[in-house]
Amino acid sequence: MEDVNKVLEETKKINDEYNYLNTIIEKPIQRKKEGKLSNYYITFKDAICVKGVHSRAGSSILEGYYPLFNATVVEKCLDEGAILLGKTTQDTFGFGSFNINTNLNIPKHPLDKSRVTGGSSGGSCGFTKKVKFKHISLGESTGGSMANPSSLCGVFSLTPTYGLVSRYGLMDYANSMDKIGPIANSMKEIAIMLEVISGNDEKDSTSLNSNKNNICRDYSKQIGVSLKGMRVGILKESFNDSIDEGIKNSMKKCIDILKSVDVECEEISLPFSLKYGIPTYYIIATSEASTNLARYCGIRYGAYLPLEGNFNEYFSKVRSTNFHPEAKRRIILGTFVRMATQRDAYYLKAAKIRTKIIEEYKEIFKKYDVILSPAMPIVAPKFDEVDKLTPLQSYMMDIFTVSPNLAGVPHLTVPFWESNNLPVGLMFIADHLKENNLIRIGSYLEGMDKN
Amino acid sequence: MEVNEDFVKHIAKVARLELSEEEVKSFVPQLKEILEMFSVIDECDVENVQPSFQPISGEGKLREDIVGECLLQEDVLSLTPHKKDSYFKGPRII
Numbered sequence: 001m002e003d004v005n006k007v008l009e010e011t012k013k014i015n016d017e018y019n020y021l022n023t024i025i026e027k028p029i030q031r032k033k034e035g036k037l038s039n040y041y042i043t044f045k046d047a048i049c050v051k052g053v054h055s056r057a058g059s060s061i062l063e064g065y066y067p068l069f070n071a072t073v074v075e076k077c078l079d080e081g082a083i084l085l086g087k088t089t090q091d092t093f094g095f096g097s098f099n100i101n102t103n104l105n106i107p108k109h110p111l112d113k114s115r116v117t118g119g120s121s122g123g124s125c126g127f128t129k130k131v132k133f134k135h136i137s138l139g140e141s142t143g144g145s146m147a148n149p150s151s152l153c154g155v156f157s158l159t160p161t162y163g164l165v166s167r168y169g170l171m172d173y174a175n176s177m178d179k180i181g182p183i184a185n186s187m188k189e190i191a192i193m194l195e196v197i198s199g200n201d202e203k204d205s206t207s208l209n210s211n212k213n214n215i216c217r218d219y220s221k222q223i224g225v226s227l228k229g230m231r232v233g234i235l236k237e238s239f240n241d242s243i244d245e246g247i248k249n250s251m252k253k254c255i256d257i258l259k260s261v262d263v264e265c266e267e268i269s270l271p272f273s274l275k276y277g278i279p280t281y282y283i284i285a286t287s288e289a290s291t292n293l294a295r296y297c298g299i300r301y302g303a304y305l306p307l308e309g310n311f312n313e314y315f316s317k318v319r320s321t322n323f324h325p326e327a328k329r330r331i332i333l334g335t336f337v338r339m340a341t342q343r344d345a346y347y348l349k350a351a352k353i354r355t356k357i358i359e360e361y362k363e364i365f366k367k368y369d370v371i372l373s374p375a376m377p378i379v380a381p382k383f384d385e386v387d388k389l390t391p392l393q394s395y396m397m398d399i400f401t402v403s404p405n406l407a408g409v410p411h412l413t414v415p416f417w418e419s420n421n422l423p424v425g426l427m428f429i430a431d432h433l434k435e436n437n438l439i440r441i442g443s444y445l446e447g448m449d450k451n
Numbered sequence: 452m453e454v455n456e457d458f459v460k461h462i463a464k465v466a467r468l469e470l471s472e473e474e475v476k477s478f479v480p481q482l483k484e485i486l487e488m489f490s491v492i493d494e495c496d497v498e499n500v501q502p503s504f505q506p507i508s509g510e511g512k513l514r515e516d517i518v519g520e521c522l523l524q525e526d527v528l529s530l531t532p533h534k535k536d537s538y539f540k541g542p543r544i545i
Contacts, residue, residue, distance in 0.1 A: 068526050162506045176505050202514050206505065209512075279489045290466060297467075299541050301530040307542050312467065314542035320469040328468055329478060332459065333485060335466040342452075346489065351502030353495055358503060392484045408506025432507050 002133045004028055004083075007041055010133065011085060018113070019105040020127035022046050023054040023087040035081030036192050042077050043137045045121050046087045046104075047094065048180065049169040050074050057171045058090040058102040058120075061322035062302040071169025072204070073138055073180050073197045080196050085135070088123030092324040093289065094142050094173040096120050097397045098386045099149065101326035110153055111422065115380040118149035124183045125149035125157070136193050137183040142173045143281050144375075144401025146181055147413045151375035151425025154415040156442065157183045158190050161432045162408030163208040164215070165194075166201030174288035175206070177405050187443040190412075191219040194435065208433075215433055222439035227261055230441065233268035233364055235373035235400075246419020247374045250449075254372065254416055254426055257448055258441075268364055268371065273357045273403035280357065281402035282395060283337050283350035290334025293327065329391060354406050361407045365431035370441060372428055373400050375413045379422040404429045412438040417449045454483045 008024070015021050021043065028041065029050075044050060047057040049067035051074075056062035074084070091101040099107055099122030107122045109115035110129040117126040121139030126149070128137050139146040141159040150157035159181045167178055182193035198217055201207045208215070238251050255265050298304040298318030305318050323331070337346035364371060377399060386394070404411045409432055413425040426445075430437045452458065459478050463470045470478070524537055533540045 065530065068522050068530075202512075205513060208507070276492060276495055279491050282485070283489060283492070294467075299531065299533055299539055300527075304531065304533060307533060307540065309542060311542045311544055315467045316464075316469045319467055323468070325474065325477075328463075328470065328474065329481065331466045331468060332462045332478065333482065336462050336486075337489075339462075339465075346492075348502055349492055349495075349497060351504055352497035352500040353492060354506070355500050355503040356495075356497070358506060390484060391481050392488055395485070395488075406506065 002039070007085070007133050010131065014127065014130050018110065018126055018130065019089055019107045020123040020130070021086040022056060022058065022089050022104050022123070025053055025084055025086050029078070029084040030082070031078040032081055035079065036196055037077055037136070038081035039134055040082050041085040041133060041135045042082045043086050043088050043124060043127055043135065044074065044084070045124055045139050046090050047140055047171040048073065048138060049171070050084060050087065053087060055087060056104060057093050058104050059092040059322065059324065059327065060103045060303060061296045061319070063322070065302045067169070069169065072166035072201045074169065076197050088121070088127060088137060090123060091120035092327050093171065093293065094120040094140060094145050095289070095324070095326045095330055097144070097148055097394050098381070099123070100383070100386060101324055103324050109380050112380070114382050116152070116383060116386055118152035118376070118380060120145040120149070121183065122149045125153040125155050128155045128183050128185060129153045136189050138180055138193070138197070139183045140170060140178060140180050141405060142177045143285060143405045144398045146183060147375040147401045147411060147425070147427055148398070150183055150413040151427070152380040152423065154423025154425070155183055155185055156187060156190050156415065157181060157413045158194060158435065158438060159405070159411050160194065160198065160435060161208070161410045163206050164198045164433065164435070166204040166207050168201055168203040172292040174285040175292070176288060177285065177408070187439060187446050188220065188223055190442070191223055191439050194219045216436065219435060219439050222436045223443040225440045227258070227263050227441060227444050230370070230437070231264045231368045232258055233368035233371045234265055235371055236267050236269045237274055238373045243374060243377045244379055244419055246379065247377070247424050250417040250419070250424040250426060251372070251374060253449070254445065257445065268368065270360055270364070270403065272360045274399065276353050277357065277403035277406060278395060278398060280350045280353045281398070281406055282333070283346050284354065284406070286330045286334030287338050287347050288334070290331045290338065293323070293331055326391070357403055358407045361404070361409055362431070369434070369437045370428045370430050372426060375400060375425040375427040379419045379424060400427060408432065410435050410438060412442050414442050414445050416445065454479060454486060
């Protein structure tokens with residue numbers, strides 16, 4: 001086991017240079033020594049509540065908030081011997097693709113500090129890439145917030161089926177899409193962590209019942225299982241002109257490897273999801289976010305001001321002072337699309353389109369075990385390049401990730417080759433509760449790009 | 452509905468946000484661009500399609516209404532300076 005003082009020293013040194021943590025736990029928390037996560041240091045995205053540890057979801061509106069309880073995933077980690085190390089930087093409440101939308105710390109890319117980590121779980125991915133000790137991070141995805149930064153930073157991430165992992169103690173972005181999942185440097189760690197955190201939780205009414213759904217959670221037993229007979233649908237749009245050339249080359253190399261072990265690879269298309277995914281996602285996500293953020297009013301916890309003016313004036317002042325501009329933008333969008341005069345045209349229509357997106361995935365999974373596409377159309381951009389993008393241009397970067405998140409299907413990011421010396425992440429998507437297929441294929445490909 | 456400064460100010464007020472003039476000015480073209488992108492959904496026919504408010508149907512199971520361990524009043528109130536006796540203290544209503 002690594003010496004805790006050395007771990008803290010390394011953590012602080014990295015953090016001083018790269019801004020991966022909003023809070024370092026000065027006396028790392030451990031409940032017991034034995035378990036599946038024995039000797040593992042765990043970091044949590046800032047939006048995951050850890051009892052007594054400053055938890056702000058990347059927003060100063062939660063300045064001074066020290067939760068009185070642990071999220072279920074934190075409890076499960078503690079029960080398996082984990083050591084809690086800190087809270088990782090993120091876009092405010094998950095609102096971003098590059099982890100620059102926060103009024104707390106902005107993380108830098110682990111291989112080139114002039115570049116972004118991707119977002120919104122940027123701190124979790126950057127820190128995972130950089131540390132040398134035994135470590136796993138828990139991130140969160142609503143529309144691609146694990147696939148995106150893990151792709152740009154070159155680490156593994158698994159966004160589970162919606163409802164497989166309890167959301168209790170996760171600060172909400174969009175309840176119908178939020179999912180907690182593992183970020184790590186190996187598939188074995190991904191599988192073990194998923195075994196630990198998955199399972200029904202009566203504190204989360206959207207949590208799936210493992211028995212009723214016949215969920216087999218022996219994920220680590222899938223490591224190294226043969227891919228023989230597996231059918232992979234290759235997303236045709238992965239090779240569009242707008243996709244980085246190096247990413248397309250990684251895709252081609254991956255397909256060659258899969259074919260060499262008799263995996264059936266055929267071209268597929270998701271025209272409906274790719275056309276309607278981004279507007280549908282942003283309508284639903286901002287609708288849900290604008291109601292969720294109504295709770296932050298400067299009275300019960302978090303940031304506050306002297307009690308002056310009437311309640312409308314006070315709430316408006318606290319919120320305006322502390323919400324990041326991207327949070328304000330999303331609250332305004334979500335409030336607009338939920339207004340009585342607009343609701344049917346936007347929110348309700350988007351919910352119906354979501355049904356058709358789910359159906360499009362279900363149709364593909366009748367014939368294929370997994371879908372392969374890039375996680376992102378680009379490799380990690382520089383800060384000054386991202387600064388020039390309009391909000392809409394940033395939203396468009398989520399082209400490959402929003403639809404699986406709308407459909408609630410699990411997806412895995414595998415670092416695979418490089419483009420211009422920067423990591424490339426390939427994304428495998430499986431049907432609901434078919435995480436086993438993802439672990440099998442991810443573990444087979446792990447390290448193949450180094451041979 | 453035309454997206455202009457009055458539109459942004461109105462929605463912000465409804466959402467309990469006070470925006471600076473600079474924020475209002477920058478939001479107008481940004482929101483215009485985003486709402487235009489949203490309008491793509493007008494092309495989609497969803498007649499007879501049921502909406503999905505969740506991607507996978509969970510149990511939707513509620514806990515039994517049994518008293519269990521809960522947070523202590525003094526702990527909850529320790530998170531804010533705005534309190535009096537054993538209550539939260541809020542801004543005036545009128």
